[in-house]
Amino acid sequence: MRRPPISEQLERARNAGSQLHHFHGGLRLRHNKKISCELPLEATPLPPRLFVPMLQHSGLSAEPAVKPGQQVLKGERIGYFGVKEEMAVHAPTSGTVKLLARRPISHPSGEDGLCVVIEPDGLDQWTQLTPIENWQEADPALLRQRIREAGIVGLGGAVFPTAIKVDDAHLRGIHTLILNGAECEPYISCDEMLMREQPGSIILGARILQRAIGAGRTLIAIEDQMGAVNESLKAAVKEAGADDIDIVKVTTIYPEGGEKQLIQVLTGLEVPSGGRPADLGLLCQNVATATAVANAVVEGKSLIERIVTVTGSGIRQPRNLLARIGTPIENLVDQCGGYTEDAARLILGGPMMGYALTSDSNPVIKAANCILVLSELEIEPPQAEMPCIRCGECVRVCPALLLPQELNWQIRNQQWEEVVDYGLKDCIECGCCDFVCPSHIPLVDWFRYGKAELKSLQIERGKAESARVRFEAREARLAREKQERRQRLEQKKQGLRDQADKKKKLAEAIERVQSRKDGGK
Numbered sequence: 001m002r003r004p005p006i007s008e009q010l011e012r013a014r015n016a017g018s019q020l021h022h023f024h025g026g027l028r029l030r031h032n033k034k035i036s037c038e039l040p041l042e043a044t045p046l047p048p049r050l051f052v053p054m055l056q057h058s059g060l061s062a063e064p065a066v067k068p069g070q071q072v073l074k075g076e077r078i079g080y081f082g083v084k085e086e087m088a089v090h091a092p093t094s095g096t097v098k099l100l101a102r103r104p105i106s107h108p109s110g111e112d113g114l115c116v117v118i119e120p121d122g123l124d125q126w127t128q129l130t131p132i133e134n135w136q137e138a139d140p141a142l143l144r145q146r147i148r149e150a151g152i153v154g155l156g157g158a159v160f161p162t163a164i165k166v167d168d169a170h171l172r173g174i175h176t177l178i179l180n181g182a183e184c185e186p187y188i189s190c191d192e193m194l195m196r197e198q199p200g201s202i203i204l205g206a207r208i209l210q211r212a213i214g215a216g217r218t219l220i221a222i223e224d225q226m227g228a229v230n231e232s233l234k235a236a237v238k239e240a241g242a243d244d245i246d247i248v249k250v251t252t253i254y255p256e257g258g259e260k261q262l263i264q265v266l267t268g269l270e271v272p273s274g275g276r277p278a279d280l281g282l283l284c285q286n287v288a289t290a291t292a293v294a295n296a297v298v299e300g301k302s303l304i305e306r307i308v309t310v311t312g313s314g315i316r317q318p319r320n321l322l323a324r325i326g327t328p329i330e331n332l333v334d335q336c337g338g339y340t341e342d343a344a345r346l347i348l349g350g351p352m353m354g355y356a357l358t359s360d361s362n363p364v365i366k367a368a369n370c371i372l373v374l375s376e377l378e379i380e381p382p383q384a385e386m387p388c389i390r391c392g393e394c395v396r397v398c399p400a401l402l403l404p405q406e407l408n409w410q411i412r413n414q415q416w417e418e419v420v421d422y423g424l425k426d427c428i429e430c431g432c433c434d435f436v437c438p439s440h441i442p443l444v445d446w447f448r449y450g451k452a453e454l455k456s457l458q459i460e461r462g463k464a465e466s467a468r469v470r471f472e473a474r475e476a477r478l479a480r481e482k483q484e485r486r487q488r489l490e491q492k493k494q495g496l497r498d499q500a501d502k503k504k505k506l507a508e509a510i511e512r513v514q515s516r517k518d519g520g521k
């Protein structure tokens with residue numbers, strides 16, 4: 001697709017939302033959201049123990065900042081990542097650190113990770129909170145710093161540290177903040193519930209984010225089928241007198257909630273491969289992230305809890321719960337009446353992008369937007385994988401305009417340069433290609449494997465490159481030292497030669513004087 005000139009792109013980005021567009025591919029899926037929206041939001045009680053993983057953001061794991069036996073207060077920092085405060089992890093309640101242990105951590109890799117295990121004292125006592133009283137007048141840098149200290153990450157599922165995004169947005173210049181409430185994956189309703197029940201905190205978060213990054217307006221994108229949400233958000237906007245915040249309804253097509261897809265719907269522009277929304281003067285954040293920002297700034301509270309949809313036909317009473325990070329998933333399931341007899345599969349996330357968990361003792365993490373339990377009936381019996389028949393269905397539905405069948409072939413044949421050229425990194429793992437493939441090829445599994453391989457190759461190349469740089473630096477140092485030694489030796493020899501010359505000249509002078517004396521006698 002031909003890209004319009006940059007001036008036209010920027011103009012269209014400035015008018016985001018005034019006209020709606022489409023993105024390539026996608027699927028119309030059954031929503032299955034109503035079942036979890038019938039009961040109001042409820043908080044989970046404190047469990048006997050909380051298991052707080054150190055890895056809850058994209059990137060490397062944080063390090064524990066506490067020791068077994070230590071008392072902690074709610075909201076106190078218990079994990080850190082060097083100077084990168086945006087990756088901090090905080091205590092979900094007050095109590096005692098019982099141990100630091102490797103446990104299952106609800107991660108797509110399925111691997112264990114380090115957790116801080118806290119036994120609550122029941123007091124639920126906050127650490128010293130320092131709200132920013134007058135945020136409307138506060139220095140935007142102070143607001144961004146508070147977002148950093150609160151350990152806020154993108155709560156739509158990507159868990160990218162929000163502080164990094166807002167710092168970048170501030171530097172690049174952003175005119176429009178987009179709040180993503182288009183929760184397009186089936187079954188997940190936590191954002192819908194938040195928008196219905198706490199619209200004021202979303203609007204507050206939007207206004208704070210606007211000030212923190214210097215944006216002139218906010219667009220909140222919601223799905224066209226979220227009737228009650230539209231009303232509640234509009235009322236909150238009116239109450240706040242925020243006439244620079246608009247609500248836009250978008251058609252529900254999966255994966256419309258993907259950042260690049262949503263921007264395309266709102267502007268008609270594609271964010272190019274390797275590009276970012278900031279290139280168009282846009283910043284995209286999830287609605288729940290905006291609420292976390294409001295809590296961090298106005299109340300001084302770090303991110304220690306989130307709304308989780310507990311749903312699926314394997315759950316007796318699906319609903320949305322406000323759960324502390326670190327709460328075992330089984331506690332949430334119990335609060336929803338437990339499993340049905342035919343519950344068969346536990347998934348963290350939705351049916352398209354989620355991943356299966358092997359145990360419900362895994363903890364709630366910042367990325368946990370949904371706990372989905374499918375029944376026997378909903379799970380297709382495993383189908384034998386067949387050869388690709390090149391039907392092109394996967395290409396037709398791919399919202400990232402990729403060629404999934406080609407990528408699959410290249411990954412299987414370890415053709416890593418081609419895999420990069422064909423844009424594997426642009427795959428958002430939406431699962432549309434998997435869904436339509438008549439040959440039952442587990443395409444997304446291959447793409448995840450391919451990404452992991454590329455990452456380790458990059459690390460290996462990085463290591464080899466730094467080893468080469470170190471080797472060359474050592475060789476240069478040795479050569480320099482050798483040259484310096486040679487120079488010193490030469491100087492020493494010259495000094496000795498000069499001394500010998502001086503002695504010789506002195507001896508000759510003495511001899512001359514002596515011979516003159518002898519001649520005079």
Ligand code: SF4
Pocket residue numbers: 387388389390391392393394395404405433436437438439440441
């Ligand atoms: S949908 Fe499946 S069978 Fe069809 S081209 Fe893609 S990978 Fe091949």
Ligand code: SF4
Pocket residue numbers: 394397398399400401402404426427428429430431432433434443444447
């Ligand atoms: S999983 Fe990746 S390749 Fe498949 S449809 Fe989604 S973006 Fe395209």
